[in-house]
Amino acid sequence: NAGVMQNPRHLVRRRGQEARLRCSPxxxxxxxxxxxxxxxxxxxxxxxxxxxxxxxxxxxxxxRFSAEFPKEGPSILRIQQVVRGDSAAYFCASSPxxxxxxxxxxGPGTRLTVL
Amino acid sequence: xxxxxxxxxxxxxxxxxxxxxxxxxxxxxxxxxxxxxxxxxxxxQYIxxxxxxxxxxxxxSLIITEDRKSSTLILPHATLRDTAVYYCIVRVVNRDxxxxxxxxxxxxxxx
Numbered sequence: 001n002a003g004v005m006q007n008p009r010h011l012v013r014r015r016g017q018e019a020r021l022r023c024s025p026x027x028x029x030x031x032x033x034x035x036x037x038x039x040x041x042x043x044x045x046x047x048x049x050x051x052x053x054x055x056x057x058x059x060x061x062x063x064r065f066s067a068e069f070p071k072e073g074p075s076i077l078r079i080q081q082v083v084r085g086d087s088a089a090y091f092c093a094s095s096p097x098x099x100x101x102x103x104x105x106x107g108p109g110t111r112l113t114v115l
Numbered sequence: 116x117x118x119x120x121x122x123x124x125x126x127x128x129x130x131x132x133x134x135x136x137x138x139x140x141x142x143x144x145x146x147x148x149x150x151x152x153x154x155x156x157x158x159x160q161y162i163x164x165x166x167x168x169x170x171x172x173x174x175x176s177l178i179i180t181e182d183r184k185s186s187t188l189i190l191p192h193a194t195l196r197d198t199a200v201y202y203c204i205v206r207v208v209n210r211d212x213x214x215x216x217x218x219x220x221x222x223x224x225x226x
Binding site: 004033035042043044045048056058059089091093101103104105106107108109 | 153156157158159160161164208212213214215216217218219
């Protein structure tokens with residue numbers, strides 16, 4: 001059973017460009033969470049999605065950031081008009097619909113560098 | 116979710132038991148204690164969780180005090196690969212929501 005997959009693993013963008021980060025949850029998982037880790041800082045929750053629905057986006061910046069988890073395909077975290085402060089590691093986690101232990105399984109992350 | 120307090124860093128000799136403490140004095144009756152770790156440049160990894168009884172799995176043991184206000188994660192025979200940041204988190208089980216990570220404990224396993 002493959003784990004959570006994220007791609008690309010490393011992404012370089014110039015200021016003003018768009019960044020698209022992809023997350024494929026574990027097989028059978030319908031819940032996806034995105035977290036961001038700025039350099040030398042802790043992990044911060046961004047958004048929680050179920051298939052085709054955003055459940056909690058309380059950690060998402062109000063502008064330039066969006067997330068989706070379509071019925072088919074991976075979850076996408078999209079950052080428009082990137083700035084240097086967006087440089088960070090972005091981690092995706094997934095969990096099954098019935099999650100009696102409330103465990104989240106994390107992917108390897110995408111490291112975004114904004115030049 | 117209740118707050119937790121952990122030491123900033125700890126050292127442990129390779130082959131010895133690593134004991135990582137965590138205080139969660141405001142924990143609620145329906146909140147579990149979870150431990151995750153993050154090895155450098157990797158995604159966080161679930162280790163173990165418990166409510167009030169001691170728990171053990173292939174990775175670690177979790178000892179929770181009777182009043183549930185503190186706990187200790189034990190790595191019985193630490194190896195160099197156990198060097199990581201360890202996060203103690205309290206969460207309600209059966210509720211799908213975000214994990215609130217604190218600063219954790221940076222554990223250094225010394226050769």
